[in-house]
Amino acid sequence: MTLIYGHRGAKGEAPENTLTSFRQCLSHGVTRCELDLHLSADNELMVIHDPSLKRTTGRRGKVVEHPAADLITYDARKGGPGHVQPCPIPRLEELFEKCPFEHWQLEVKSASRTRAATTVLAIRELAQQYGLLDKVTITSSSREVLGAAQELVPDVKRGLVAEYAWLDPLKVAQNYGCELLALNWTLCTPERLLKAQGQGLHVSVWTVNEPALMRRLADFGVDSLITDFPGLAKTTLG
Numbered sequence: 001m002t003l004i005y006g007h008r009g010a011k012g013e014a015p016e017n018t019l020t021s022f023r024q025c026l027s028h029g030v031t032r033c034e035l036d037l038h039l040s041a042d043n044e045l046m047v048i049h050d051p052s053l054k055r056t057t058g059r060r061g062k063v064v065e066h067p068a069a070d071l072i073t074y075d076a077r078k079g080g081p082g083h084v085q086p087c088p089i090p091r092l093e094e095l096f097e098k099c100p101f102e103h104w105q106l107e108v109k110s111a112s113r114t115r116a117a118t119t120v121l122a123i124r125e126l127a128q129q130y131g132l133l134d135k136v137t138i139t140s141s142s143r144e145v146l147g148a149a150q151e152l153v154p155d156v157k158r159g160l161v162a163e164y165a166w167l168d169p170l171k172v173a174q175n176y177g178c179e180l181l182a183l184n185w186t187l188c189t190p191e192r193l194l195k196a197q198g199q200g201l202h203v204s205v206w207t208v209n210e211p212a213l214m215r216r217l218a219d220f221g222v223d224s225l226i227t228d229f230p231g232l233a234k235t236t237l238g
Contacts, residue, residue, distance in 0.1 A: 002217070003224035004233045005032045005105060007207050008049060012228030015080035016056065017047045018087035022099045030230035034105040034139075034182075034206075037092060037123070039115060044068035045092035045122050048076065051109065055079055057089070064115075092123075096130040104132070105182065105204065105226070107161060108140045116148040124153040137180050146176040159204070162187065170196055182206055182226070185213065190220055197223070211236040 009021025036049040053059040056076040075086040139159035159180030162169035181201045206226035
């Protein structure tokens, strides 16, 4: 059976990476999610995709330039599908407290070696605090992040986010001891899928929003798909 992950919660249905979006995902009975993390100025894990605040909040500056206490007051509805009430940027801790997901793909964007180390250690500490060590996977396209995770938090599962075939995603995933491969759907040929699964990888394909494509990838045998429309995926795949 192909599992369903809500992309940034339910990005196509509610403002991405907000508590509202993750609750929307859960309302469909979809109990797995993918989200993005950046550190605040005071090293708290904030759930937001871009390093800049501009696209989702309209504010200037970078996430890392603002303390968490300020970030959680910034409304992140800008550019989304719309919502009546303000939807602030959440701390990861708030989602761990309020959203009972079975599994979390926690994507860490590119970072310096120091920030990568700080981020993965913070994830492990928070996941352990909430009893979620077996329910989280740190994912990234950054070798700095995956290397830091492999070295510093080897008991936390790792996943490679792969967008380009020329990077030889299966080899990179193997080098960093990954258990999950988050694969751009355009790269998901039956041959690559079988090879990845033969290597012991859970193949999670992104971002899949069309019902026909959902069915085709499920027929291929992908382990999971990541979608902006978890309700549609649930209806399509059952």
